[in-house]
Every structure is written in C-alpha cells, then in structure tokens.
Amino acid sequence: MSDKTSILIVDDNPNNLQVLGHLLKQENFSVAVSQDGQQALDYIAKKHPDIVLLDVMMPGMDGIEVCERIKANERSRQIPVLFITALSDSEDKMRGFRAGGHDYITKPFLKEEVLARVRAVVDRLQVEAELRKSRKALKEINENLEQKVVERTENLRKLQLQLVLQEKMASIGQLAAGLAHELNNPINFVYTNFTTLEENINDFFHIFVGYRRLIEKQDLAGGDLADLELLHEDEKRAHVDFVLGDIEALFAESREGFKRITWIITSLGNFSRSEQAEEKTTSDLNRAIEDTLVITRNEYKYHCEVETELGNIEPLICIPQQINEVLVNLVVNAAHAIKGQKRASKGKIQIKTYMQDTTVCCEIQDDGPGVPDGIKMRIFEPFFTTKDVGKGTGLGLSISYDIIVNKHSGDFVVQDAEGGGTIFIIRIPLLQQELIGKTYKRSGGTVCKI
C-alpha cells in the first residue's frame, strides 16, 4: 500500500481515543476517531478505512453489534476489526471473534503490543493486496491465453480449409487437363471431317454447275459430246463414286464426335452444378458414377478397363458435389495404383452399387498392387501419401473419409481384394439422423418429408 494506512478508532472513552490516536499517529498512520457505534458505521460507509479498532463495551450499540454490521455489509466486510477489551475479559474476546473480529488489543494499552498487533494486520493487508494484484495479472494472462488459443484454432481451421481447397484445385487442375484432351480428340476429327466435306462439296459443286451448263446448251443447240467427255474426266478426278460412299461415313463419325462432346459437357454440367453446394438433396449415385467415369476417363483409359455393375438403388440424400469428389478420388487412386505397376496389359477397375437393407453401398475395386497391411490405417490420415513429391497431396482419402463418415453418417472402409488389389467400400444410410423431420426435393421435382 503506497498511501498511509487509515485507521478508525471507536471508543466511548475520550481518554482511550486520545492515547491510541496519539500512539498511531506517531507511527505515521492516518487516524480517525468515533465515540459511538452508529457514527462509526456512517464513517466506514463513507470513508472505508483500512482498519477499525473497536471497543466492545459502549453505550447504545456495542462493539459486537457494530462488528456484525460491518461484516454483514458486502462493501465493508473485508475491513479487519481489532477489538479493544479489558485484559481479563476473555468472554468479550470470544464474542468478538465470533462476530468476525480479527484480533484484539487489551486495556490498559501497552505501546509495543498495540503496534505489533496493528502492524500484523497491516502486513496481512499488504499480502492480500499483492495477492489480488497477482490474481488479476494471472487472470489477464489466462484471458490472453484463451484469446490466443481461439485465434490459433481459427487460424488452423482456415489453414485446413485452404488445404482442402488446394487439394480440390489440384484435382480439378489434373481433371481439367484430362478433359481438355478428351474434348480435343473428337473436336479434332470432326474438324478434319468438316474440311474434307468442304473440299468434296466444292468438287461436286463444280461438276454440278458443268452439268447444268451442258443441259442448257443442249436445249439451245443440240448435244456436244466433247463437253460431256470433259465432265466425265472431272468426275473421275474428283473420285465422285468413292466420295459418295465416304460422305456417309464422315457424317456418321462426326455425329459420334458430337455425341461424345455433348456427353462430356453434360457430365461436366452435372458435376459442377453449384446451386446448393453445401446442401443435401436427393441424388442418383449410379448417375454420379457414370459422370465420374466420363470426367476421369483420361486418368484411367490408357491403363485400365472399367466395368460397372450398377444395381437398383434408392436415391441418396447427400451433398452431390461431395459424393462426386469422393468418387473421383477413388477412381483416380485406383487408376494411379494400377498405372504405377507399369504392367504389360491393362488392369481392371470394377464399380458396384447395391442396397443393403436401407443402406446404399458402393464398392470400387481395382486389381492393382493393394495397400500393404502396415499402412492400411494410415492412408486415411491427412497428408499420408506414397506418391512422389508433387504427385499426391495425401489429402484425398482423409477428405473422402470426412465426407462419408462425418457429413453423411456413413461407413468408409478399405479391404484387400481377392487375388490382389484393393476394394474401397462406401455405405451411406438412407436415413441419416440429421435428416429426420426435414423436407427434400426429389430429382423428379416432387417433395418428400422424412
């Protein structure tokens, strides 16, 4: 305490007040005096002294009651009270302690004793003040720490989101390159066919105009065999008979090319539909698998055959984009596993869907190298990858796990395939707990409530 310690002395005996006041003032305390209980309480309420010295025996309100009132009041409860009692009066001392008194000083006053007892209280007040200060500092440190933990957690969450996004961007980038290639192929041959057809039509046009002229001439002046011969020569040069047969094939092939382009674009459209990116809606898992296979074709077509056995399954209530993301991850992983074996013949990816009671199941099996037992549990960990630096982020399966297990209350397991290779099994219940009581739009446009 930096200021002087303030002491209120309450005693009905002016002589006592004077002796004690003098003694304490000499010791550099700030002293106030009061001769009766009520006056003392009023003073305490206003000035809040550090210590009260209180006589037990007073007319009117005695010291015990004054002490009880001090202790009953929230604002003055902390003020230490030292009773002033006669040396012999042990009953007074006990009553004083029961009323909340801190200590006592005895009459007649012994200077050393009075000062020792008062200083003991002052020391205690100092220790308490220090303690309060430390507690306050500790509380502030704690609050700071909590704030820091909140900030760190938020930063980590942001970082995680960023990583998930990065993984998405990486796989989108990879798929985009493949898709560009897939689209380029039919566009190239439709373009080449188009150029050939244009040349053919130019030749035909030339011959057609020749025939028209010949007919006009014949009408006017009779036939001219030499002109006809010339036209026949033109026809031969233009390989008209061959071209007539070829045109049909060119159209058929181009039609096929357009179909493929439309097919890829439709799948891409289904895939990237972004209306309710994070909302659950009914969706056809079989169709999602077919779209996935179109979009990832460039990743697997050189090394794998894909077989599908898509069963009669119920529409799934899910976040379609997330399910697509899982399917892409699994198909691409399977293709990469097979590709990594560098074998002479193509490998096989098999995709099956079926119902198991009220659960929709999907198995994606490959005949690649399999996942060694030692790392089977680790492949779902974020950043776990056996691929070369820059080839894999190691996030695909951990994100897929989160999507199936946490976001769709499903199961996601890996098993060894018979004869080598890996099977990933996804099981998603039709009735996910959180869906109960909600309304869903079916793909046909009808609304259903679960």
Ligand SMILES: Nc1ncnc2c1ncn2[C@@H]1O[C@H](COP(=O)(O)OP(=O)(O)O)[C@@H](O)[C@H]1O
């Ligand atoms: N079909 C599979 N066959 C063999 N190993 C696989 C297969 N799918 C995943 N893995 C293993 O799991 C690891 C983690 O996969 P994933 O989380 O998708 O990350 P990434 O593909 O970026 O490595 C892969 O590096 C690979 O070792």
Ligand SMILES: [Mg+2]
């Ligand atoms: Mg992967």
